Amino acid sequence: MQIEVYKIETVDNSLTITLEAICDTFSSLLWDIEYYKCGSFEVYIAANPQNVEIFQTGRIVGRDDDSQYFGIIESVLINTDVEKGDYLTVKGRFLMCLLERRIIYPTYNVTAAKAYSEIMREVVMQNTMLNDGRKIPGLSLGTVTGDCWQQTTTLQISYANLMEWVYTICEKIGGTANIRLVKDTGEQYRMVFELSEGADRSIMQEDNPHIIFSDAYSNLLSFSYAEDSSVQKNFAYIFGQGKGDERKRTTYCEGAEPTYLDRYELYVDADDISETEQVEGETVPIPTEKYIELLKTRGSERLVLPKTASESDIAAHNTQYVYNRDYFVGDYVTVQHQRFGMMQPQIQLIGMIEGFDQNGRSLTPTFKEA
Structure with a gap:
């Protein structure tokens, strides 16, 4: 197994990713893949002028035996020791961390049921691909696989951190998101944002071999x-816009309503969910029943399982x-x-x-x- 290091060069709205070096000699490597959050990596390698030149913050790290996960170097530490030698500790997270650099702005609103895959792709596109100043150069939409992404919902979201919101939705429906490198033309690469779902390989099914x-x-x-x-919250009281008794409100739980000692209540402040939306350039009120559905969606995202x-x-x-x-x-x-x-x-x-x-x-x- 070899470590690959890619160089990133940006000019205006364009990004060029090229393979800079291949390293097959290192002391240790940790490759931490996560399904519901951004994974990370750590490389421990001898410090010499060549490696110091290669392992720079902002560069991309991959493996020649892994085409799915690529990390971006976020920190480099040099330690010198007369007895143990000189070493570099290179740390970073996988490319999904690029979404952490954006918030969801302006407000994204869906009042008619839409597939989670469409919602996710539209929100990512709106905040990373359309506005010149907010673009993440070289990022494009990739494939969607998995039935979980065909579930539908209504929601309204604004000002949330983009990466955190993406993983909140992933954990809610059981899917995951990833950004990986794909070879483009010649020796250049591009980044693609993909959605997928794990397979059931347990003894509870017969479609796949059991693991x-x-x-x-x-x-x-x-x-x-x-x-x-102690951490669980299974019944939400959600309050939207309005004052006092006029404030829009509803409740949400999964399945049958929990009672007595099985009930763990949660207050959700959803004052940021607007009662209006833009339709063909005009500001119009959201019907009460649709607004209540938006509140329920927010409540569902705040529940916490044991x-x-x-x-x-x-x-x-x-x-x-x-x-x-x-x-x-x-x-x-x-x-x-x-x-x-x-x-x-x-x-x-x-x-x-x-x-x-x-x-x-x-x-x-x-x-x-x-």
Whole structure:
């Protein structure tokens, strides 16, 4: 496996991305892929004039065996030591972090049901591709895969951080977003924004081969599980615009209304959701029933499920299931700890830290209950 470093050059609204260097000698690499948030990477490499010249902030880092994830260097630290030698610590996040540089402006409003894929692409385009001063050069819209993105909704959003809002929607519907490099013409590359969904490979379905991590199969090296119900919020009171008793309001919950000790209430201030919209250049009021639906959508985005997390070490060189061939981040799998009689028949792989150092390759996944 080799590290690739790409140089970025911007001239006005155009961006040129070219492969600058290939590095196959490094002390360690951490490649942290996340499904519901922006992933990150860290390279630990000998500090010499050549590497200092190559690993500069603002450049893109990739791997020759990974065509999906590319990071942008955000920090470089040089440490010198007479005994241990001189080293660079290069850190950054994957290209989705570029969206963190924008907020959603002006207000984006949908009062007629529209697919989440259309909403997501329109919001990203509006804030990164249309206005010259706000453009992220070289970024274009890519593919959409996964049924979750065909769900429809109504919503109104403004002033939120673009990257954070994207991941909020992803976690709500079960999809993910990514920006990757695609070879364009000659030796140049461009960035594409894509939406996708993980596959179900658990024992709860029969369409795909089952992926089971178990101490009985010797592919589950360690296992931990934690649950925290104190953070959950499952019933929202949402208040929109207006004064006092005239303020528009509604409630929202998933499924049957929780009661008694099962009820965890949440107040949502949605005063930023306007009661008017622009239609063919004119400002017109939003009908009350449509405005209430906008409030419910905001409330649904603020609910918090009980926090569950399961972290494990799995066999990196297991030939039964090969990471990024047989299963991927975002997929649903089955985790079993036979010795303690624990079974998680359908659990989502939401993160994977892939490590490379002098001891070889390691895989540290993070799971979340479906």
